Amino acid sequence: MMREHTELYIDGAWHAPIQESFLELTDPATGKEHVRAVLGGEADIDAAVAAAERAFVSYSRTTPQERIALLERILVEFDKRAEDLAQAVVDEVGAPRALARGVHVPTGRSQIVTAIEVLRTYAFTEMRGETRIRKEPLGVAALITPWNFPILQPVGKTVSALAAGCTVVLKPAEATPSPTFILAEIMEAAGVPAGVFNLVNGLGSVVGPRLSSHPGVGVISFTGSLPTATRVSIAAAPTAKRVVSELGGKSPHILMPDGDVDVAVETALNWLMATTGQLCSAPSRTLVPRERRDAFLSALVPAVEAIRVGDPRDEDTTMGPLVSAEQWDTVQGYIRAGLDEGARLVTGGPGRPPGREEGHFARPTVFADVDNAMTIAREEIFGPVMSVIAYDTVDEAVEIANDSPFGLAAYVTGEDLEAATAVAERMRVGYVLINDAEFDWSAPWGGYKQSGNGREFGPDGMAEYLETKVIRG
Numbered sequence: 001m002m003r004e005h006t007e008l009y010i011d012g013a014w015h016a017p018i019q020e021s022f023l024e025l026t027d028p029a030t031g032k033e034h035v036r037a038v039l040g041g042e043a044d045i046d047a048a049v050a051a052a053e054r055a056f057v058s059y060s061r062t063t064p065q066e067r068i069a070l071l072e073r074i075l076v077e078f079d080k081r082a083e084d085l086a087q088a089v090v091d092e093v094g095a096p097r098a099l100a101r102g103v104h105v106p107t108g109r110s111q112i113v114t115a116i117e118v119l120r121t122y123a124f125t126e127m128r129g130e131t132r133i134r135k136e137p138l139g140v141a142a143l144i145t146p147w148n149f150p151i152l153q154p155v156g157k158t159v160s161a162l163a164a165g166c167t168v169v170l171k172p173a174e175a176t177p178s179p180t181f182i183l184a185e186i187m188e189a190a191g192v193p194a195g196v197f198n199l200v201n202g203l204g205s206v207v208g209p210r211l212s213s214h215p216g217v218g219v220i221s222f223t224g225s226l227p228t229a230t231r232v233s234i235a236a237a238p239t240a241k242r243v244v245s246e247l248g249g250k251s252p253h254i255l256m257p258d259g260d261v262d263v264a265v266e267t268a269l270n271w272l273m274a275t276t277g278q279l280c281s282a283p284s285r286t287l288v289p290r291e292r293r294d295a296f297l298s299a300l301v302p303a304v305e306a307i308r309v310g311d312p313r314d315e316d317t318t319m320g321p322l323v324s325a326e327q328w329d330t331v332q333g334y335i336r337a338g339l340d341e342g343a344r345l346v347t348g349g350p351g352r353p354p355g356r357e358e359g360h361f362a363r364p365t366v367f368a369d370v371d372n373a374m375t376i377a378r379e380e381i382f383g384p385v386m387s388v389i390a391y392d393t394v395d396e397a398v399e400i401a402n403d404s405p406f407g408l409a410a411y412v413t414g415e416d417l418e419a420a421t422a423v424a425e426r427m428r429v430g431y432v433l434i435n436d437a438e439f440d441w442s443a444p445w446g447g448y449k450q451s452g453n454g455r456e457f458g459p460d461g462m463a464e465y466l467e468t469k470v471i472r473g
């Protein structure tokens with residue numbers, strides 16, 4: 001089925017862009033054309049920002065109770081469209097249906113629920129002695145999102161901004177636009193006032209600089225790669241607007257000397273392979289005690305070889321394709337670099353899995369005897385490729401974990417919770433999961449070092465859209 005999006009959502013109505021053009025997208029599992037999405041230009045960004053500025057005048061003065069009521073209506077409409085959203089993620093990201101329904105949709109939904117909860121208790125005004133301190137919405141929020149989580153990222157940013165009292169211009173990633181067109185329909189159905197939420201799909205290289213440099217924008221929340229974040233920050237600098245960046249990772253996973261190997265394997269499958277490695281926080285470096293390396297690999301390899309790579313619409317598929325031909329080429333390049341630099345291939349490798357000649361399917365791949373200086377241990381691959389690195393002492397493991405330009409997430413598997421927590425505290429990352437713990441989607445999310453700055457989700461995420469004012473009198 002061909003999906004077609006012909007209009008942008010600006011100022012509470014659907015409009016053809018001022019200069020019409022389209023992007024045709026191909027299905028990652030079949031390589032066949034399946035989406036035709038309209039592209040906006042600079043003039044559409046100007047129209048959207050102007051609408052958002054106009055709407056800000058009254059929307060910024062709404063009470064938290066009014067915004068709770070609005071978010072509750074958005075939640076009702078989101079639930080009505082849950083299956084459409086899941087299907088769009090299956091088709092465009094290539095995520096298996098269970099992942100789309102069980103992770104992509106509920107994590108997006110959780111952001112709406114959290115925003116409502118935050119608003120129930122958040123203190124927008126406090127008195128410090130005679131001094132009144134107010135938290136006020138920053139203005140128009142420009143939201144620029146990546147393709148890999150096209151429900152969570154756009155919904156999370158949008159509801160945090162709306163909860164804060166900001167108005168929004170959303171620019172989704174080119175490769176997976178349909179969930180955000182559905183999101184705009186959700187906003188319309190929920191009765192979000194005109195101009196409060198605007199959607200401009202477009203090429204990042206065309207509309208991105210206009211949005212980032214726009215004097216009418218008060219804050220940018222960007223999720224994507226460091227090279228793009230650099231462009232956004234440079235374009236934003238002359239207007240001194242806040243830029244929150246959520247970027248890539250090369251997240252370490254430390255199997256402690258007393259850690260349960262099965263739990264470590266689960267962590268690898270859930271957080272790296274299930275998303276075809278297309279997760280910013282994927283545990284792509286696994287650090288194992290040298291004397292336990294063979295035991296770990298003996299448990300890991302059969303589990304990885306049991307992964308069923310296939311069409312995300314087939315019920316028994318457990319790993320879908322990569323999103324695009326370009327991403328497939330990138331991943332192949334890294335697998336070759338691993339081989340060239342002397343890592344030991346234990347399973348997977350170059351090329352497509354047998355019987356998967358169409359589409360962008362890669363083989364779940366594990367390298368052992370990886371040195372942390374190798375390309376595959378330093379750069380974000382964004383594919384189903386794991387580097388296993390041996391360590392001799394826990395101190396050395398922490399050192400290797402921190403020896404990375406990134407600092408997004410980390411994982412620790414260990415029986416002694418105190419020792420595992422002590423290791424977590426020493427890692428320069430924004431989020432650590434111990435023993436495959438359940439993720440808390442209302443806790444602050446973000447990175448250290450080149451994984452970004454600022455936080456999103458929950459009260460800390462909303463605070464990025466607020467500025468502080470002092471009143472004394």
Ligand code: NAD
Binds near residue numbers: 173227228232
């Ligand atoms: P990307 O940097 O290529 O694109 C991100 C967004 O920026 C897209 O919407 C794109 O159109 C837009 N863009 C491109 N050029 C622009 C410009 N000059 N000005 C403004 N916007 C521009 O990233 P991607 O390939 O879509 O996403 C993958 C990356 O995102 C990975 O590095 C991944 O780790 C990261 N990511 C991080 C998180 C997180 O929470 N930290 C979450 C998901 C993905």
